[in-house]
Amino acid sequence: MSQTFTLDGQSIPFADGQTILQAATAAGVFIPHLCYHPEFKPHGSCKLCTVKINGRQTASCTMRAIPGMSVESDTEEINAERRALLQMLFVEGNHFCPACEQSGNCQLQATAYRLGMMSPHFDHFFPSRAVDASHPDTLLDFNRCILCSLCVRASRDVDGKNVFALSGRGIRTRLIVNAKSGRLADTDFSPTDKAAEVCPVGVFLKKRRGFVVPIGERRYDKAPIGAAAEEV
Numbered sequence: 322m323s324q325t326f327t328l329d330g331q332s333i334p335f336a337d338g339q340t341i342l343q344a345a346t347a348a349g350v351f352i353p354h355l356c357y358h359p360e361f362k363p364h365g366s367c368k369l370c371t372v373k374i375n376g377r378q379t380a381s382c383t384m385r386a387i388p389g390m391s392v393e394s395d396t397e398e399i400n401a402e403r404r405a406l407l408q409m410l411f412v413e414g415n416h417f418c419p420a421c422e423q424s425g426n427c428q429l430q431a432t433a434y435r436l437g438m439m440s441p442h443f444d445h446f447f448p449s450r451a452v453d454a455s456h457p458d459t460l461l462d463f464n465r466c467i468l469c470s471l472c473v474r475a476s477r478d479v480d481g482k483n484v485f486a487l488s489g490r491g492i493r494t495r496l497i498v499n500a501k502s503g504r505l506a507d508t509d510f511s512p513t514d515k516a517a518e519v520c521p522v523g524v525f526l527k528k529r530r531g532f533v534v535p536i537g538e539r540r541y542d543k544a545p546i547g548a549a550a551e552e553v
Contacts, residue, residue, distance in 0.1 A: 326390040328372075333386075341381035341392055342370055351547025352394050353403055353432050355410075355521055356469040357382040361478065367469060369403055369432070400436055407433050408442045413492075415447065415464035416522075422531055423523030425539030429467060431546035453498065455506035459517065460526040466496045467522055476516040484508045484516060496524070 323334040328345055335344035340363065345352050356367040365380035372381045373393040381394070393399065410416075410429060418424050453461040468487060473496075476484045484505075488497045500507040510516070517525040536542065 324386070324388045326386050326388065326392060328392045329395050335386040339386050341372060341384050341386050343382075344386050345381070345394075351435075352381050353436065353547075354382060355428060355432065355467060356471065358471055358519055360519075361471070361474050364470075367406070367467070369406055371399065371402065373399060404433075404436050404438050405442075407436065407438050408440075410467050411438075411441045412443045412445045413448070414466060415450065421465070421523050422526055423465070425536050425542040426534075427523060427541070428521035428546065431541035434541075435546050450495075453503075453505050454528075455504040456510065456512075457506070458512045458528055459505065459510070460528055461498070461505055462524055462526060463496060465523045468494055468496065469521060471519040471521065472496070472516040472524070475519045476510075476514065479515040482509055482514070482516075484510045484514075 324336075325332045325334050326341070326344070327333070328341070328350060331348075331350065333344050333348045333350065335347075339347075342352050342354065342357060342363070343359070346359075352370050352372065354367065354370040356365070357363050357370060363380075363382035365383045368380060370381045371378050372384075373379075373396075374384070374390055381392070407429070411433070416429070418427070418430055421427065421430075424430060448464075450463040450466075452463065470487055473485045473487060476482050483499055486497055486499055487494055489495055497503065498505050498508060512525075512527055
């Protein structure tokens with residue numbers, strides 16, 4: 322007999338060692354998230370996957386499932402907090418969805434739609450962020466970075482290159498390229514690296530391939546995020 326816990330009143334089976342988010346995803350139940358990726362050890366930085374257990378909040382990507390536990394996720398209170406987190410992410414960077422090459426494939430955008438985020442609510446920061454076009458095949462648009470650190474972990478743990486890092490603290494935290502010049506062209510980065518694949522937004526753009534898939538036919542144009550059980 323498999324072990325189970327309850328998520329919003331639904332019984333969710335799980336295996337030893339699985340987190341709440343992993344078990345929910347395997348059962349086809351969507352919990353919003355941005356910094357989690359199934360191929361990497363979770364670290365709970367974005368807090369979007371926060372759930373409530375016995376009145377206490379915790380990140381579902383790091384919390385191990387326990388038999389009989391009762392978890393709340395899809396409630397108005399929790400979703401309101403998630404919307405606030407999304408609103409802060411949108412105003413902290415420069416996210417111009419209508420003109421973005423990643424529109425329709427962007428996890429941030431799709432999650433905002435899913436949670437009914439209709440406005441940024443807060444004042445935009447409009448930070449001055451560079452665009453690195455030095456690499457022959459890949460353009461880096463730092464305006465879209467949400468500091469999920471997935472590219473940092475992928476470059477280090479999968480690609481074995483350590484091309485990227487997060488620098489600074491607090492509101493001054495930013496994604497940087499690990500080269501003396503700070504330019505992507507001066508690293509051993511390849512457009513086929515895992516680091517480019519895992520970005521949930523539109524920081525990594527392949528040159529000479531803009532809008533290959535027309536808007537309206539992209540991943541989240543066809544079905545909203547969380548509609549499929551295999552959704553990460």
